[in-house]
Amino acid sequence: MGGAEANQLKGKAQGTSGPLSHIAMNPISFIGKEVIKFSFHLGRMVKLLWEILKAVPDFRTYSKPLAKQMLVIGNRSLTIIFFISILAGMTVSVQTAYNLKSYAPLYFLGSTMEKTIFLEFGPLLAAFILVGKVGATIAAELGTMRVTEQIDALESLAFNPVSYLILPRVVAGMIMVPVLTIFADAVGITAGWLTSIAKTNVTTRQFFYGFKSVYQTFDLSFGLIKAVFFGLTITFVSCYEGYYARQGAEGVGRAATSQWLSPLSSY
Amino acid sequence: MWGGLQPVSGYRLYHHTDLRLFLGLYPFGVLVLIELMGLVKSFGELQVLGGVDLSISEGKTVAIIGESGCGKSVLLKIIIGLLKPDSGSVLLDGQDITKIKYKELVEIRKRFGMVFQGSALFDSLTVDENVGLGLRRHTRISEEEIRKKIGWCLSHVGLEGVEDKYPAQLSGGMKKRVAFARAIAMDPQFLLYDEPNTGLDPITPPEGYTNLLIT
Numbered sequence: 399m400g401g402a403e404a405n406q407l408k409g410k411a412q413g414t415s416g417p418l419s420h421i422a423m424n425p426i427s428f429i430g431k432e433v434i435k436f437s438f439h440l441g442r443m444v445k446l447l448w449e450i451l452k453a454v455p456d457f458r459t460y461s462k463p464l465a466k467q468m469l470v471i472g473n474r475s476l477t478i479i480f481f482i483s484i485l486a487g488m489t490v491s492v493q494t495a496y497n498l499k500s501y502a503p504l505y506f507l508g509s510t511m512e513k514t515i516f517l518e519f520g521p522l523l524a525a526f527i528l529v530g531k532v533g534a535t536i537a538a539e540l541g542t543m544r545v546t547e548q549i550d551a552l553e554s555l556a557f558n559p560v561s562y563l564i565l566p567r568v569v570a571g572m573i574m575v576p577v578l579t580i581f582a583d584a585v586g587i588t589a590g591w592l593t594s595i596a597k598t599n600v601t602t603r604q605f606f607y608g609f610k611s612v613y614q615t616f617d618l619s620f621g622l623i624k625a626v627f628f629g630l631t632i633t634f635v636s637c638y639e640g641y642y643a644r645q646g647a648e649g650v651g652r653a654a655t656s657q658w659l660s661p662l663s664s665y
Numbered sequence: 666m667w668g669g670l671q672p673v674s675g676y677r678l679y680h681h682t683d684l685r686l687f688l689g690l691y692p693f694g695v696l697v698l699i700e701l702m703g704l705v706k707s708f709g710e711l712q713v714l715g716g717v718d719l720s721i722s723e724g725k726t727v728a729i730i731g732e733s734g735c736g737k738s739v740l741l742k743i744i745i746g747l748l749k750p751d752s753g754s755v756l757l758d759g760q761d762i763t764k765i766k767y768k769e770l771v772e773i774r775k776r777f778g779m780v781f782q783g784s785a786l787f788d789s790l791t792v793d794e795n796v797g798l799g800l801r802r803h804t805r806i807s808e809e810e811i812r813k814k815i816g817w818c819l820s821h822v823g824l825e826g827v828e829d830k831y832p833a834q835l836s837g838g839m840k841k842r843v844a845f846a847r848a849i850a851m852d853p854q855f856l857l858y859d860e861p862n863t864g865l866d867p868i869t870p871p872e873g874y875t876n877l878l879i880t
Contacts, residue, residue, distance in 0.1 A: 539789075547782070550742065550781065551785035551786075553747055554747065554774060554779040555802075555847075558771065
């Protein structure tokens, strides 16, 4: 029996095995390594963010890719946001109607729709679609460019890769997520309204009375501000993961899947 | 491994900033444009370059030959500033490019053309966009002239009529030739070529390649 196998059996016998046993055996070393890793990534992210800010005046380099990226983000997300927003609007409407049935007047449906969709669902849905479809694509795209030396080739052609690759994606995200949020808001509210008048006794007039009675410009603008930060975080984290991808296809795969928590971090 | 590397040309080499050269004290001297001094580069515990000294003079073709993984590509990437050496310097016209600001380095890179080992064509761009990328960004010449230049570069490597194709639609050898066309599009002063024979048609090499290999 080999030494490693014997250790594994010993670990199992003690109720600890695999990576957990390593943590249990050396908790300080584990925490130390994690802190170093976290600091390293944080430092590199701050550096990349600073480079992005420095690249802002270089409009000539990123103007064309920016237009392309805005189109890509919009095109890739529009259909799915449309369907998900319909489902969200219908679900909120049906569930609210069910819960309000004997406790509050039905025009509250409009009020609930306004608050739920504008403040939360609109930006969050747009962000999750973006992270799932666009974020993964950005990370995989940049990761592939890194491991196939395309980023090096770009630098050899006297381009700043941050201006040409990262900045347009981040700015496109910051512009397009709010646009997609407005679209998600409009589709969600419409779906909620149509479901309400089809499935409950509420009329269009009552629904919009409830909607208007609680409407504040702040609701819409707050949702849009959130959307801007979602756009920034998702695209930035995706770009970061892709830009620093290593170790061939495995690194690209890791980059494409490790950016999914970004909307939660910005939330 | 690299420590004993000597200039291939066999001439006595002097740096062009050497005043004695201009005073005519070395009438048979050759203008040195790139000078590597004591380059050391390691990746983790693996030392790839162990003190490389090399001088490259004007108009000369220098070939660096070595076994796989001995650091030839790393050396080229250090010359163009894509990698930083752990120690040593890369002098270009007397200026150490390992110690200059990023903006200055970008300007210096305009004087280089580099063909990468795996071609490194931008797969989201067509051949035309790949070859013309530097021209469209760094020059103010008209689109018509840019297209003419792209056409010339492609015909120089024996590729015509592929302007609208994407790299995925090309064979490995064609990709390498497009990468070569991209590297020469800006009329670089220095051409760095990683693995020049890979993908080259051994029977009928295009004119541009033949010139490169026999210079």
